[in-house]
Amino acid sequence: MAQQEQFASSGDAWGRVKSRLRAELGEDVFASWFRGVELERLDEGCVHLTVATRFLRNWLRSHYYDFVLRLLRSEWAEVERVEFRVRQPHFGNEQPKELLRQKPMAMPTLEEAPPLPMPLRTGYGGFEGSPLDPRLTFATFLVGASNRLSHAAAQEVAGAFSTPQQLFNPLFVHGSVGLGKTHLLHAISWDVKQRKPEAQVLYLTAERFMSGFVQALRARDALAFKEKLRKIDILLIDDMEFLQGPTIQQEFCHTLNSLIDGGRQVVVAADRAPTQLDKLDMRMRSRLGGGLVAEIGVMDYELRHKILSKRAAEACSETRGLAISDTVLAFLAERLTESGRELEGAIHRLRASYQLTDEPVTIEVAEQIVRDLMRGAEPRRVRIDDILRTVSKHYGVNRGDLLSGRRNRSIVRPRQIGMYLAKLLTSRSLPEIGRRFGNRDHTTVLHAIRKIEQLMNDDNQLREEIELLKRLLRD
Structure with a gap:
């Protein structure tokens, strides 16, 4: 009976932990990663949690271990580590022999664990921004000739946003899809919050800005909406090319002017330079181009190979037995030239192929798996x-x-x-x-x-x- 009462009490504590996870990470992230996590038991300073899949287990270990451990310690001070385990389907009592033979993965120590991720949503005064990915930081951004200027400018903005006069305001980053614009905006947000946690940071996609403004108009609360936006410390707008509608554009232009004139930092990303955003009026294009305009160009071979090598190393470290040779990486770096997402997707496919078939990753396998990514290349006569x-x-x-x-x-x-x-x-x-x-x-x-x-x-x-x-x- 005492044991049942103890587990019930633990269940209440775990419920409070999940409530804090939802509050700090936001509903979208909580629903994606934590809704199905269950408390199994608490013994000898270890909290045992179960999840539905191996992928979810590995993701939580590598991305949220320290974050979860901190919240657990707020309920159980004696907790030293967390154990994530894949639970079995509830159709029988006997566990598969393979599971019994598996050795638990070593948990990272507190010193080895990555820095604690901050809340994944930015916002101010009740206005919720778009979610931030904790993986997209300056530490994980790979620099090459094509993105060196934009990366240096983003770091400068993050380090000097609170100074009386920003050097680059607004900072306008532009480039094709998948070259790292969003990564830089997220990295600025994380860096600013880490340097100054009380800073009012708001990261928005153009679509979310439009949605928030329309909702404010419907609720007849447009004035409050404008005031909230104009009092933040740093505003980051992504996908600027999708900002449409004369009323919304006019309001954004007023907000932009108000923030810059008030010494607040603005960072904007789009797929084209300000002068080429034909859907924006001339005044807005002029103001956006009045700061620093930094282009992220097409990645060269060296940068593509660097990205593939890093992603492959991460995949191999997380997948027992997986090996991706430099020959395969060189082949992919030569053939996949469009975007970083394409490169990352290729490594995900190779990893999944190995997990499902247990076949070594060769050039033949790589070519077959990523054939659709390379279909734009036309065969040519060799000279x-x-x-x-x-x-x-x-x-x-x-x-x-x-x-x-x-x-x-x-x-x-x-x-x-x-x-x-x-x-x-x-x-x-x-x-x-x-x-x-x-x-x-x-x-x-x-x-x-x-x-x-x-x-x-x-x-x-x-x-x-x-x-x-x-x-x-x-x-």
Whole structure:
């Protein structure tokens, strides 16, 4: 009986924890991640929670562990750690043997755990902003040549927003879909709240701004709506290109002027520069372009490879047995050129494929899985110039070295591979290939082809490299 009363008391405490989760994270996030979490038991300083799926278990461990632990300690001071477990369907009492053999995943210590995420919604005076993703911070934003200016400007704004005179106000970030605009706006929001928790930060999509304004008009509360917006410290508007309607645009322009004139920071993101937002009136375009306009350009190969490497490392660390070679990553970095979301989606697909089929991730598997992401690429006829350029880039040697008489191993092997690919992918004769590779004899070309074929029989890594080069050249 005492045990039943103790569990009932624990259930009440867990109910209070869930209420705080809902209040601090917002209804959307709570419904997505915490609605189905159940308290199993509390013993020896550990709270055991159960969830419905492995994915949910892993997500809560990696993203909300410290956050949940803090709230649990507000109810049970003696709690030292949290254990998330996948509960079994309630159709029988016997647990599968596989579950019994599983070892519990080691929990991160308090020192190792990531910084505590703040509430996922910003707002002011009862006006609720759009949700913020705790993963989108400056620490997780990867910098390359295409986004260096916008990243530096965003960091400057976050660090100096409370100064008497902001350097970049408004900051206008623009670029195509999936290049990191939203990431930067979220990162600014997190950074400002971390530096100054009492700051009134409001992050809104243009759609949410329009919805809030329309609701205020219907409730005949437009004046209060305007006053709330004009008293915040920093306003961040995403997807500015979707702001429509003359009345809404006029109100936003008044709000923008009021905030900037009052020394408050404004950050705006859109898919085009202010001068190209034809649906906005001239006054608003002029004011938006009056601060710093920073473009996020198309990602180059180095940045794409960096993003893929980071996402792959995260996936492999969270999925036992998963391995994604650099050859596969190089192939994806060459072929997927549209956006960061496309790159992240490719890694998610490879991870899911491995979990479902238990097959190693090879170039063939990768190409099959992400084929629809690459359907825009048209096959083309391979030329020897293409081969020389691709081999030079892949092995980091100069084209002149490939055509020279140098006999260094670092030059000879790429040269032989180039000759092999020229014979395999073009209709050129051996003498012609020899001429294009530095006026070499056709017997030299034949020797190179046979040498590479022999090496491929014994060297899996070389075989993978040549397969990668073939696919890059054909596509």
